[in-house]
Amino acid sequence: MDSHRVWIWIRNIAIGLVIAAFVAVFGQPSGSTPSGAVAEVNGELIPRDVFEFFRDLTASRSREVLPPNLDPAEARKLIDSQTMNNLIYRYIQAQEAEALGLRVSDEELAQELAANPDFQPDGRFDPQIFERSWRRAGFESERSYTEEHRRDLLIRKFRRLISSPVRISDAQVREMLLRERLRVRLRYGLARAREFRDRVEISAEDARRFASEQPERLDNAYQAQLGQYQQPEQVRVRHILLTGEDALAQADAARVRLTQGEDFGALARELSQDAATRQEGGDLGFFPRGRMLAAFEEAAFALGPGGLSQPVETERGAHLILLEERRAGVDKQLEEVSEELARQLLRDERAQAAARAAAEEMLARLGGGGDFDAVAAELGLTSEETVPFGPLDFTIPGIGRVPGLKEAALTLEPERPHADRVFSDGDSFYVISLLERDEPDPGTLDNEMALAREQLESQARGRVLNQWAESRRKRLQQAGKLVQFPLYPAN
Structure with a gap:
């Protein structure tokens, strides 16, 4: 056979x-x-x-x-x-x-x-x-x-x-391998709009003019920050929950200990049956009306700061309530805060324009042969360096994802190290310059050609x-x- x-x-x-x-x-x-x-x-x-x-x-x-x-x-x-x-x-x-x-x-x-x-x-x-x-x-x-x-x-x-x-040429395969193996390292100048805010002055007249000319933007800003301008009254309390047939008797005994000077938080950690808040000393944080059981809420909002309630019965058991803090409600209409919002929007707008202008000025000076770090310091930009990265990296360490920046960085050459435009993610503006460009030796790619061709x-x-x-x-x-x-x- x-x-x-x-x-x-x-x-x-x-x-x-x-x-x-x-x-x-x-x-x-x-x-x-x-x-x-x-x-x-x-x-x-x-x-x-x-x-x-x-x-x-x-x-x-x-x-x-x-x-x-x-x-x-x-x-x-x-x-x-x-x-x-x-x-x-x-x-x-x-x-x-x-x-x-x-x-x-x-x-x-x-x-x-x-x-x-x-x-x-x-x-x-x-x-x-x-x-x-x-x-x-x-x-x-x-x-x-x-x-x-x-x-x-x-x-x-x-x-x-x-x-x-499908036919892939040797040139196409080598181009892909060279592109994927490329690594670059950058120096970049960073102008953050928020760092320019304190340098911007907004007059009352400017704010009023903006409010009258941009009512829609003002209303959008008001709606976006509505939680700041429309807030109900809130209280922050601690409580001790006691359960069982003798819950009220337990609450009376605990209240006596509190009136004799024992710490409410420590006693809550010792006695409270509310597992969710016991380790925090019974702290429930701030809450408005309508969040708690009716009897509990009524007693909590009736207390003054530092006030201790009598035992309060609810379907969960008997509670002792300590009022830590009260926040008054806020009800500010757009008309009351229009100038404040106008100042805020104008300051953001002008700070962003100032940051962009500083980055554009840095770019122009670099084109004229200026020293990167010296120009950045003079214009108030931060000067940083990246670690090496390549085309397959999803983000640039230290920078993140900025539209167009990575693609431009990968085209920079030692003979022309500076990108020809400013890049922005909205609040920050970047000026980039090549520090290192590491390209693989084409002669070392022969062993990878077959696999790369198959992938393509x-x-x-x-x-x-x-x-x-x-x-x-x-x-x-x-x-x-x-x-x-x-x-x-x-x-």
Whole structure:
């Protein structure tokens, strides 16, 4: 028996064992509908467990891309949206593949999984390890997990079939590698508008003129700061909550101890049954009317500063209340604060203009050969340096994301180190100058060419496929065959 026939014989035995193991562990495919779904694509449901699996993958890949200070709720929306779009494209491609007659046999699926080292610690497929894998991944069933593997293979066939040949030249590959490996370091001058505010003088006449000429801006500012001008009366109290059949008797005894000079906070930590405030000495912070139980609120607002209530009964038990502080209500109408707001808006506007002017002046002096640090100091700008960064960095350390700044920085050369314009994120203005530019040696890139070419070709094919899938998606939406279900229960 020659080596080729031996290999075929071994392969067939291995595949047979894997298929047998699948049937033993998973059983025959059933036609049951998944218990939950997040979308329906052309009559096919996307199960929730599939969505959650891919959402976890998307989230893990997004950690290095999303801004670190992004609100968690916003981050979740972005990740959910990206996951849903990718899954819809995925199902559309698989459906189109089947419509073209493409199929993935059980043998092909078994061979794919048999080649996965995660499922074969000793070189053979292990059903128990496979089961742990799909359970750990959060799938509701073995079938759901294996069908996603089958869908992967089907989509690969489809992509090979419809993707037009992509040719990437050596020059394109080298350009990508050189661009991605580039590192630059900057010196930058920073003019913050808030640091120019104290230098701006606003006369009463200027404020009145602004108020009369800009009523809409004034009203918008008033509405944005309404909490400062419209506030109800508030009190800050501490309380001790006592519960049980003898709660009132406990409260009377505790009140005696307080009148004899014991500290309210210390006694609250000792006696109070309110777990939420006990360790804070019973401190409830400030609150307006309408937030607390009626009897408690009435007693609290009736006290004077430093006043101690008699025991107050509510549905929670008996309370002793100490008034720490009272804030009078505020009710200032726009007419009363219009000049104050006008001064504020004018000062912000002029401070921003002054900061921009200082940055523009610095840029002009640098163009005339001025020393960076000396010019910055003379004009009142902060002079700082960055650490090295490159095109793949999402933000510039120390600067963050400023529109156009990173792109301009990467084009600077030692022969022309200064950018030709000022960059701004709204409140701050940046003048940048190149300190270092570190480019890789083209001669060292040969070993990376093949992998880089594969990445570029894959990206190009992906763009073609996504354009096709988006076109198909729009047609399904127009035909009413694409439905997305709520991801989370309504509040």
